[in-house]
Amino acid sequence: xxxxxxxxxxxxxxxxxxxxxxxEEIPAPTAGPGEVLVRVLAAGLNPLDYKMRDGxxxxxxxxxxxxVLGREMTGTVLGAAEDVDLDALGMPIGAxxxxxxxxxxxxxxxxxxxxxxxxxxxxxxxxxxADPLAAGGLALAGVTALxxxxxxxxGEGDTVLIHGGTGGVGQLLIPLALQAGASRxxxxxxAANAGRIAELGGAPIAYDETDWEAAIDEATEGRGxxxxxxxxxxxxxxxxxxxxxxxGRIVVLPSLADLSPATARGIDARIPSLAPSRERLDRxxxxxxxxxxxxxxxxxxxxxxxxRGHEQLETGHTRGxxxxxxx
Ligand SMILES: NC(=O)c1ccc[n+]([C@@H]2O[C@H](COP(=O)([O-])OP(=O)(O)OC[C@H]3O[C@@H](n4cnc5c(N)ncnc54)[C@H](OP(=O)(O)O)[C@@H]3O)[C@@H](O)[C@H]2O)c1
Numbered sequence: 484x485x486x487x488x489x490x491x492x493x494x495x496x497x498x499x500x501x502x503x504x505x506x507e508e509i510p511a512p513t514a515g516p517g518e519v520l521v522r523v524l525a526a527g528l529n530p531l532d533y534k535m536r537d538g539x540x541x542x543x544x545x546x547x548x549x550x551v552l553g554r555e556m557t558g559t560v561l562g563a564a565e566d567v568d569l570d571a572l573g574m575p576i577g578a579x580x581x582x583x584x585x586x587x588x589x590x591x592x593x594x595x596x597x598x599x600x601x602x603x604x605x606x607x608x609x610x611x612x613a614d615p616l617a618a619g620g621l622a623l624a625g626v627t628a629l630x631x632x633x634x635x636x637x638g639e640g641d642t643v644l645i646h647g648g649t650g651g652v653g654q655l656l657i658p659l660a661l662q663a664g665a666s667r668x669x670x671x672x673x674a675a676n677a678g679r680i681a682e683l684g685g686a687p688i689a690y691d692e693t694d695w696e697a698a699i700d701e702a703t704e705g706r707g708x709x710x711x712x713x714x715x716x717x718x719x720x721x722x723x724x725x726x727x728x729x730x731g732r733i734v735v736l737p738s739l740a741d742l743s744p745a746t747a748r749g750i751d752a753r754i755p756s757l758a759p760s761r762e763r764l765d766r767x768x769x770x771x772x773x774x775x776x777x778x779x780x781x782x783x784x785x786x787x788x789x790x791r792g793h794e795q796l797e798t799g800h801t802r803g804x805x806x807x808x809x810x
Pocket of ligand 1: 757
């Protein structure tokens with residue numbers, strides 16, 4: 484497969500609003516030591532992307548402008564550095580792979596060709612049910628969901644409440660919590676999303692039509708739940724602390740969340756750290772391919788519409804994953 488000399492990519496030249504995203508022709512990257520060159524098919528959009536774009540993420544200081552944005556993607560292998568044995572990794576030239584950049588790798592994924600550390604990639608298995616393009620949105624939300632479930636230490640019979648059950652991470656948390664042994668999973672979301680929560684095996688609580696605090700009190704007969712997984716945080720974190728059972732744990736997703744109201748009360752509260760590994764990516768891919776971890780794609784946008792994707796994400800009400808098509 485030939486590697487082009489220039490590629491299309493979405494970059495920012497300054498921190499700011501979605502209008503800062505520009506689709507430009509830039510030189511194609513080369514694979515450094517330990518890296519694989521990938522022809523990107525689709526890149527996933529994540530809230531972290533707009534926090535990098537507007538400079539509010541702590542990781543934005545790692546960017547050198549102009550910078551390509553995006554953290555995750557799927558694509559086909561074009562080649563690799565000399566020290567990478569693609570066959571031994573199960574990712575020969577032409578194979579479809581997916582992956583996510585670690586938080587300290589500021590290079591983006593909204594580009595036709597990227598260089599990725601081999602350790603941040605895994606092969607995409609054949610699937611009779613899943614759309615191969617959807618693998619572009621699996622890695623970041625998926626690794627986050629796996630770490631969130633591990634941090635929450637969900638045990639057999641635990642009851643779980645998830646805030647934001649139909650977001651990119653939330654939709655993966657519902658089946659993963661059940662697979663970890665949860666006896667009951669409630670998930671908040673708008674009434675419009677209740678059907679999707681139920682499809683995933685959760686009991687929906689429509690926060691826009693009912694008082695979720697009263698609903699969870701009634702459902703647990705005032706006991707509260709063992710675990711809360713809070714993907715929203717802003718309006719849900721503080722009141723959630725009053726709905727945890729004795730010894731309950733809470734895991735909050737936004738990285739800049741202030742956990743002190745929980746720790747001051749002796750409540751185990753954590754923020755998951757995005758830690759991709761080949762083992763986690765393989766586990767995700769297998770579950771995605773066999774349908775036990777379904778990934779809903781809300782919309783696939785052309786690269787030229789990536790700014791519109793950021794606008795949608797910033798509403799905080801997208802469903803499943805948004806993807807950018809780079810084919
Ligand atoms: N710590 C980490 O490593 C890590 C990794 C990934 C993501 N994150 C962070 O985790 C958060 C979620 O990520 P995501 O990709 O799942 O976001 P997302 O796809 O944008 O989903 C946001 C979800 O929040 C729900 N929501 C909005 N207002 C709500 C409310 N008042 N109560 C309950 N739910 C509400 C929305 O559902 P409705 O439309 O039904 O309201 C939607 O399902 C983001 O802040 C992201 O930056 C952290």
